[in-house]
Amino acid sequence: MTLRALRALTVRELKRWVRTPTAIIASVMTPFFYLLLFGQAFNIGKFLPSGNTPAVLAAFQGAPDYYSYFSAGMVIFVVLFSSLFIGANVIFDKRLGYVKKLTVAPVPRSVILGASVAAGVFRCLLFGGLVFGIALLFHQIPGLSGLTVTAPVTAISVVEIFLAMTFLAAAFTSLFITLGYVIEQIEAYFALVNLVNLPLLFSSTALAPATIMPSWLRYIANGNPITLSINVLRENLFPYAGYYTYAPEIYLGILALFAVVVVALCVRVTVGALSPR
Amino acid sequence: MTNPIVTEDLEKVYPGGTRAVAGVSIEVHPGEIFGFLGPNGAGKSTTVGMLTTLLKPSGGRAFVDGLDLRTETDRIRRRIGLVFQESTADDQLTGRENLELAAAIYDVPPAEARTRMARLLEEMSLTQVQDRLVKTYSGGMRRRLELAAGVIHTPRVLFLDEPTLGLDPQGRAGIGQVVRKMRDDFGVTVFLTTHYLDEADLLCDRIAIIDHGQIKVLGTPAELKDKIGGDVLTVTPQQAGVDLEPILRAVPGVLSVQRHESAYRIKTPQGESITPTIVEACFAAHAPLASVSLKRPSLDEVFLEFTGRAYREEEGPSATDMALRMNQFRGRKR
Ligand SMILES: Nc1ncnc2c1ncn2[C@@H]1O[C@H](COP(=O)(O)OP(=O)(O)OP(=O)(O)O)[C@@H](O)[C@H]1O
Ligand SMILES: [Mg+2]
Numbered sequence: 001m002t003l004r005a006l007r008a009l010t011v012r013e014l015k016r017w018v019r020t021p022t023a024i025i026a027s028v029m030t031p032f033f034y035l036l037l038f039g040q041a042f043n044i045g046k047f048l049p050s051g052n053t054p055a056v057l058a059a060f061q062g063a064p065d066y067y068s069y070f071s072a073g074m075v076i077f078v079v080l081f082s083s084l085f086i087g088a089n090v091i092f093d094k095r096l097g098y099v100k101k102l103t104v105a106p107v108p109r110s111v112i113l114g115a116s117v118a119a120g121v122f123r124c125l126l127f128g129g130l131v132f133g134i135a136l137l138f139h140q141i142p143g144l145s146g147l148t149v150t151a152p153v154t155a156i157s158v159v160e161i162f163l164a165m166t167f168l169a170a171a172f173t174s175l176f177i178t179l180g181y182v183i184e185q186i187e188a189y190f191a192l193v194n195l196v197n198l199p200l201l202f203s204s205t206a207l208a209p210a211t212i213m214p215s216w217l218r219y220i221a222n223g224n225p226i227t228l229s230i231n232v233l234r235e236n237l238f239p240y241a242g243y244y245t246y247a248p249e250i251y252l253g254i255l256a257l258f259a260v261v262v263v264a265l266c267v268r269v270t271v272g273a274l275s276p277r
Numbered sequence: 278m279t280n281p282i283v284t285e286d287l288e289k290v291y292p293g294g295t296r297a298v299a300g301v302s303i304e305v306h307p308g309e310i311f312g313f314l315g316p317n318g319a320g321k322s323t324t325v326g327m328l329t330t331l332l333k334p335s336g337g338r339a340f341v342d343g344l345d346l347r348t349e350t351d352r353i354r355r356r357i358g359l360v361f362q363e364s365t366a367d368d369q370l371t372g373r374e375n376l377e378l379a380a381a382i383y384d385v386p387p388a389e390a391r392t393r394m395a396r397l398l399e400e401m402s403l404t405q406v407q408d409r410l411v412k413t414y415s416g417g418m419r420r421r422l423e424l425a426a427g428v429i430h431t432p433r434v435l436f437l438d439e440p441t442l443g444l445d446p447q448g449r450a451g452i453g454q455v456v457r458k459m460r461d462d463f464g465v466t467v468f469l470t471t472h473y474l475d476e477a478d479l480l481c482d483r484i485a486i487i488d489h490g491q492i493k494v495l496g497t498p499a500e501l502k503d504k505i506g507g508d509v510l511t512v513t514p515q516q517a518g519v520d521l522e523p524i525l526r527a528v529p530g531v532l533s534v535q536r537h538e539s540a541y542r543i544k545t546p547q548g549e550s551i552t553p554t555i556v557e558a559c560f561a562a563h564a565p566l567a568s569v570s571l572k573r574p575s576l577d578e579v580f581l582e583f584t585g586r587a588y589r590e591e592e593g594p595s596a597t598d599m600a601l602r603m604n605q606f607r608g609r610k611r
Contacts, residue, residue: 008381016369019410097365104329105382106354276333276350 009115031078062240067145071135072233073206079128083172086120090180109271120173157236164232167255174266181273279343281466288336297323299490312481313470320490321470358432368412383430397425417448437469493583508548509572519564
């Protein structure tokens with residue numbers, strides 16, 4: 001019963017999404033511009049003396065150049081960024097009476113949240129994967145910086161990268177969906193989301209290594225879930241002995257715990273928001 | 278057999294202090310089409326909201342299909358169907374996909390869902406458009422689709438909050454037929470709200486009139502009309518000075534006759550069928566009539582009678598709609 005409802009509701013979310021191609025194109029374009037314009041222009045690795053491989057590796061945590069370092073961060077940022085929009089759908093669904101319809105249906109509240117989260121995670125992984133693919137593709141195009149992987153690609157590293165993205169997506173999609181259930185105004189929603197989103201990005205190692213940060217920011221950056229997920233990617237893509245405190249599996253464990261706690265909290269809040277009042 | 282809906286002093290006070298429902302006690306009988314009639318803001322949707330587990334009552338008790346509203350929300354949800362006042366069909370999905378979704382969340386076995394869907398689409402005349410996105414549907418098509426989605430799981434009790442809102446007379450008649458058929462075929466109990474007296478009259482077995490959150494009167498349409506005193510027929514004779522009163526009183530079906538200057542006001546339960554008899558009776562008594570006018574008991578009059586004031590138009594989104602409908606009412610009178 002529950003599984004069938006979960007599947008039907010998830011499929012509904014995805015159908016609605018696929019049927020608004022302009023929104024999809026718009027959300028694909030944003031990360032694409034980051035990779036094509038921001039990353040190419042902001043290639044700060046060029047300030048380092050060329051040919052000094054150890055210096056470059058030290059500066060970018062083992063990545064062979066800034067672009068490779070940055071694109072790993074971008075993959076995770078896009079996962080976060082894609083999760084933002086999911087909560088806005090809830091606000092529209094409330095206005096359309098869809099949420100009301102679900103509220104009076106004999107569906108467990110956790111399934112209602114679960115379906116949106118499942119659809120959201122799917123979208124996040126798709127976009128994260130897309131950014132990954134584009135960055136790898138740029139590596140093949142002469143004249144463009146691209147993502148250079150220096151480690152051997154193994155099944156384990158692929159699974160670990162996939163899980164890091166999934167845990168992060170699960171935590172943030174549930175967070176934003178729950179925000180959508182609690183907030184009535186779309187403007188208030190986006191204001192709040194930006195309050196979460198940009199600080200999370202700037203206080204992570206997505207754009208700049210922690211080594212060049214002031215120490216107070218470095219502490220925040222090292223505990224930031226964005227950084228934790230990026231660490232899993234970078235450790236698997238450009239292994240660099242001595243830089244990371246923990247093995248990727250440990251970071252994954254912390255991320256899993258973070259996701260479980262956030263999702264559990266969100267289920268509680270959503271159940272409250274969907275109860276008769 | 279337990280009554281499918283029982284409320285005892287049901288009450289709802291919204292945060293902010295509006296007492297939308299102020300002690301409603303009703304019993305709806307099995308297989309009955311029960312109408313809740315009242316103006317904007319009367320508390321109709323709030324009552325439906327409570328009975329369908331969307332809103333929490335502030336006081337009183339209610340039982341739906343014998344289940345206590347306070348403790349058995351989940352079981353109640355399985356047994357009821359609901360069409361909201363506002364459209365809730367997903368317009369990015371096709372009509373069929375909307376029904377499939379409803380079947381899945383109400384856990385109708387897939388094979389059964391397919392047969393029911395085919396039948397409902399046919400009954401609602403939606404078979405041709407089932408694969409079109411709902412955003413291309415007309416208001417009437419949407420409403421019929423929502424009705425189909427509301428009964429896909431064969432509910433025991435069906436709640437319809439203004440099912441004919443915004444439909445033309447043909448569309449309204451269509452919905453009425455479908456609701457009646459569903460009751461006749463499945464024995465479902467229907468609780469519907471409406472602004473239209475004529476609709477309630479045609480469709481409902483019993484009607485409750487609600488105003489300011491309180492039931493003003495409850496009964497069959499015939500009982501309510503009787504309480505108003507039926508239709509009013511006004512006649513004037515061609516020559517002044519003739520006393521029509523004894524002639525009119527002798528016509529079977531005439532309840533009372535009052536003289537106002539040259540005109541006579543006749544109260545009767547069936548104004549239409551009695552009119553020719555009256556015309557003939559006067560003609561036969563050599564007192565031919567100059568004019569005859571028939572006035573029906575309307576919502577205005579029912580209201581006047583039971584609330585002591587005229588049917589009001591409230592502010593709010595449906596105020597214009599209401600004004601429009603009142604004009605329709607007036608247009609029906611002659
Ligand atoms: N969520 C709410 N918060 C506060 N007051 C509300 C809320 N919903 C409705 N009300 C108030 O409760 C009263 C009853 O509203 P309700 O929607 O039940 O009326 P209704 O009979 O369905 O009217 P309509 O014919 O316009 O649909 C109104 O005064 C309305 O303003
Ligand atoms: Mg209403």
